[in-house]
Amino acid sequence: MNKDQKKRKTIIPVGPYHPLQEEPEFFELEVEGERVVKLNIKIGYNHRGIEKLSESKHFDQVTFLVERICGICSTSHPFAYVQAVEDLAGIEIPERAKYIRCIIGELERLHSHLLWLGLAGHFIGYNTLWMWAWKYRETVLDLCEQISGNRNHYAMMRIGGARRDILNKEIDELKKKTATLTSVLNMFKGAVMDDPVIAARTKGIGILTKEQAINYCVVGPTARASGIDIDVRRDSPHNSAYNLVEWNVPVLPDGDVFAKVVVRILEMLESVKIIIQCLDRLKDLKEGEIWNEVRDIPAGEGIGTYEAPRGEVFHYVRSDGGNTPFRHKVRAPSYMNILSNEVAVIGGDIADACITLAAVDPCYCCTDRIQAVENRPACPLRQSSSEASHSSGRKLKYNWEQLLKLSQEKTKRILSIKNQVSK
Amino acid sequence: MENKIKERLGNRVVNWEKKNERRYYIEIKKEDVEEVTQILFKELGLRFSIASGIDTIDNFEILYHFSADNEDKFFSLRVKISKEKPEIHSISKIITAAKWIEREIWELLGINFIGHPGLERLILTEDWPKGVCPLRKDFTNEQRPEKA
Amino acid sequence: MNKGKILSRSIWVFHFCSGSCNNCDIEILDALTPRFDLERFGIKLVGSIKHADCMLVTGMINKKGATRLKFLYDIAPKPLAVVAIGACACSGGIFEPSYYTYGPVDKIIPVDAYIPGCPARPEALIDGIVKVVKKLST
Numbered sequence: 001m002n003k004d005q006k007k008r009k010t011i012i013p014v015g016p017y018h019p020l021q022e023e024p025e026f027f028e029l030e031v032e033g034e035r036v037v038k039l040n041i042k043i044g045y046n047h048r049g050i051e052k053l054s055e056s057k058h059f060d061q062v063t064f065l066v067e068r069i070c071g072i073c074s075t076s077h078p079f080a081y082v083q084a085v086e087d088l089a090g091i092e093i094p095e096r097a098k099y100i101r102c103i104i105g106e107l108e109r110l111h112s113h114l115l116w117l118g119l120a121g122h123f124i125g126y127n128t129l130w131m132w133a134w135k136y137r138e139t140v141l142d143l144c145e146q147i148s149g150n151r152n153h154y155a156m157m158r159i160g161g162a163r164r165d166i167l168n169k170e171i172d173e174l175k176k177k178t179a180t181l182t183s184v185l186n187m188f189k190g191a192v193m194d195d196p197v198i199a200a201r202t203k204g205i206g207i208l209t210k211e212q213a214i215n216y217c218v219v220g221p222t223a224r225a226s227g228i229d230i231d232v233r234r235d236s237p238h239n240s241a242y243n244l245v246e247w248n249v250p251v252l253p254d255g256d257v258f259a260k261v262v263v264r265i266l267e268m269l270e271s272v273k274i275i276i277q278c279l280d281r282l283k284d285l286k287e288g289e290i291w292n293e294v295r296d297i298p299a300g301e302g303i304g305t306y307e308a309p310r311g312e313v314f315h316y317v318r319s320d321g322g323n324t325p326f327r328h329k330v331r332a333p334s335y336m337n338i339l340s341n342e343v344a345v346i347g348g349d350i351a352d353a354c355i356t357l358a359a360v361d362p363c364y365c366c367t368d369r370i371q372a373v374e375n376r377p378a379c380p381l382r383q384s385s386s387e388a389s390h391s392s393g394r395k396l397k398y399n400w401e402q403l404l405k406l407s408q409e410k411t412k413r414i415l416s417i418k419n420q421v422s423k
Numbered sequence: 424m425e426n427k428i429k430e431r432l433g434n435r436v437v438n439w440e441k442k443n444e445r446r447y448y449i450e451i452k453k454e455d456v457e458e459v460t461q462i463l464f465k466e467l468g469l470r471f472s473i474a475s476g477i478d479t480i481d482n483f484e485i486l487y488h489f490s491a492d493n494e495d496k497f498f499s500l501r502v503k504i505s506k507e508k509p510e511i512h513s514i515s516k517i518i519t520a521a522k523w524i525e526r527e528i529w530e531l532l533g534i535n536f537i538g539h540p541g542l543e544r545l546i547l548t549e550d551w552p553k554g555v556c557p558l559r560k561d562f563t564n565e566q567r568p569e570k571a
Numbered sequence: 572m573n574k575g576k577i578l579s580r581s582i583w584v585f586h587f588c589s590g591s592c593n594n595c596d597i598e599i600l601d602a603l604t605p606r607f608d609l610e611r612f613g614i615k616l617v618g619s620i621k622h623a624d625c626m627l628v629t630g631m632i633n634k635k636g637a638t639r640l641k642f643l644y645d646i647a648p649k650p651l652a653v654v655a656i657g658a659c660a661c662s663g664g665i666f667e668p669s670y671y672t673y674g675p676v677d678k679i680i681p682v683d684a685y686i687p688g689c690p691a692r693p694e695a696l697i698d699g700i701v702k703v704v705k706k707l708s709t
Contacts, residue, residue: 043523044546045635048590049669052557056668068665071594071690087446115597118604134604152594152690217471217520230470236495238445303446303488303497305472314488316475329475336473336520547671548634557670567670568634 009037012350012403029345029353036345036353041338054328059085059297062325063157066315069330071152072115075108076308077315077330078157079240084315085159086239088302091294096285097161098241099278104147104156105240105306106271106278110181111140112309113264113271116358117188120261123354124201125408129191136184143177146170161291166279168287175279178272185268192261200414202258206344206356209255216340219333220311221267222360224251225259232307240306245277257359297321308333310360334360351410354403424467424491428498431462438501448486450501453511456487459500460514463489469498471518476528478560482506483534487514510535531558579708581613582652582700585623587643589636590666590674594690595629595657602693609697625652625700628682631659631666632674644680652703654684656696661685683707 012029030038066077114137121129148154213226237243250266252259299321311333320326337360438450469489487500513536515521526545533556655676658664686699
């Protein structure tokens with residue numbers, strides 16, 4: 001690279017603090033003109049040392065700790081963790097607990113996907129969609145609150161079963177409320193899938209090919225939108241009720257942002273189906289039989305997985321026969337998915353970077369910021385020496401609001417072209 | 424898949440442990456790690472889920488977890504690494520997705536990965552003292568830097 | 572003129588998160604959306620601390636975050652109301668014994684109000700912010 005080329009390159013830092021993602025990260029977009037040529041990702045801004053903390057907590061306490069890995073996946077992590085311990089000790093759980101686990105897991109998926117859909121709408125300037133999605137998300141949170149007593153952090157998982165029961169007399173009401181979501185989701189399906197502007201902004205954007213997806217080992221909707229047919233719920237239904245109810249796994253081959261949106265919307269409709277079937281089955285089972293007593297965890301090792309809204313969560317637990325885990329490894333789905341941004345944004349337009357980075361659902365948020373740095377490492381969020389050296393001598397033009405504006409203006413531009421054509 | 428792996432790995436397997444129908448732990452020598460991951464990932468098409476490093480007090484262990492998704496099985500490669508010389512060959516050339524986890528194990532456990540394209544800090548800050556590895560069993564909170 | 576009085580209308584809020592499980596952060600956003608709709612009072616999230624009247628801090632504040640939090644507080648125009656949201660920001664919460672905790676918030680910068688909860692509910696957030704505004708404007 002000669003000197004002139006180097007000068008033309010601009011670095012745009014995105015991050016590091018994103019209020020809405022489980023693993024805050026710091027993207028450095030290297031752009032030439034409007035085109036993104038390289039992406040550097042830095043993570044660790046939300047590191048809390050949970051794996052080490054877990055070694056100092058009792059097996060039962062760890063369920064509460066892993067719940068606090070991520071507020072959005074706050075049932076997926078305990079789900080995978082209890083699966084791991086049950087795998088370690090060879091525990092089976094009662095049928096009623098299986099249904100309860102699935103209900104709360106699917107409610108979480110609903111609220112997480114609605115949250116993402118809203119934010120994705122915001123990124124491309126479709127703020128109505130944002131407000132809609134978050135409005136109907138409240139219905140889901142109400143259901144969660146009715147079942148578990150809290151809007152987030154449900155604490156429904158327990159080694160050997162579920163911690164709380166769902167009362168049979170409440171089931172009809174819960175079912176009625178859940179059923180209202182179907183029409184809402186169909187509305188979203190129409191609002192997103194038939195919208196020419198959304199199609200123009202997301203089709204063919206940020207493509208992750210199947211080959212790349214396999215190489216980056218992506219999971220969840222990101223993988224399913226790239227044509228990889230994996231879903232832990234279907235593939236590994238041990239100690240859960242997913243093999244007892246009927247539902248489908250939507251898979252699309254395109255790998256672009258549009259495919260990721262569609263996969264998530266279709267998944268939400270499946271989730272509603274699962275919840276209603278589970279609630280139906282609960283009625284026939286006796287109340288109260290929700291856990292098997294577990295006294296000691298023997299020495300050994302176990303692996304537990306669960307399909308979180310973003311993909312497979314993986315927990316590995318080793319016990320030496322004591323009260324606390326000897327080692328507890330946690331791998332969240334975004335850990336695999338975010339790295340794939342390295343290839344997905346390359347060659348794209350800078351106005352599309354916003355939605356492409358958000359498409360894997362690291363839950364990028366509107367308060368996020370990109371700081372303008374002009375030839376000096378004085379930006380408050382970029383202090384450490386190596387970060388500073390990356391940017392020194394290069395001029396940064398955009399900040400977060402400008403980038404967001406850029407993205408939203410592109411939508412307006414497309415909109416006006418569309419209008420002219422139709423006239 | 425079980426038989427296929429047994430056949431392809433042959434005498435590279437040091438210890439074959441079948442925990443239950445869904446979980447297999449395969450111990451291999453650390454020299455073979457690149458070759459074996461090549462076989463599992465590229466030839467047999469298993470999905471790399473993650474690697475986990477463990478300080479077992481006597482030595483270090485790295486488990487590479489591979490998932491056979493359509494069979495609901497996990498095959499975990501177990502590699503033991505001595506405490507005197509904590510190093511192993513990197514597999515991130517074969518599996519791009521292993522890039523981050525190797526960096527993480529390197530900084531939290533202090534195991535060196537030979538041939539990794541960019542072994543630098545992933546999670547901890549740049550000024551975190553070298554040689555202080557939080558996930559080692561002998562780590563206590565007193566060893567961490569005083570000031571933020 | 573009482574500087575605090577400036578804060579009593581249309582507060583602009585800056586949001587800082589470090590080492591949180593991001594549930595508090597979602598609830599902050601949630602408070603802006605249709606059900607709670609704080610925007611009708613002119614409260615909005617801003618992208619830069621230089622524009623903010625109030626800083627919401629969530630999370631147990633890890634090593635990477637602590638230096639930045641201090642820096643942000645130093646460069647912010649005063650008066651600035653600092654609100655610690657959630658159990659972690661108030662006391663360290665479940666992460667208090669972690670090797671990477673350099674918080675809670677009040678160890679690093681002065682805090683005007685604490686809103687505990689795991690996560691703090693949107694109602695609690697609104698109540699807390701109303702209280703801090705009252706405190707500052709008297």
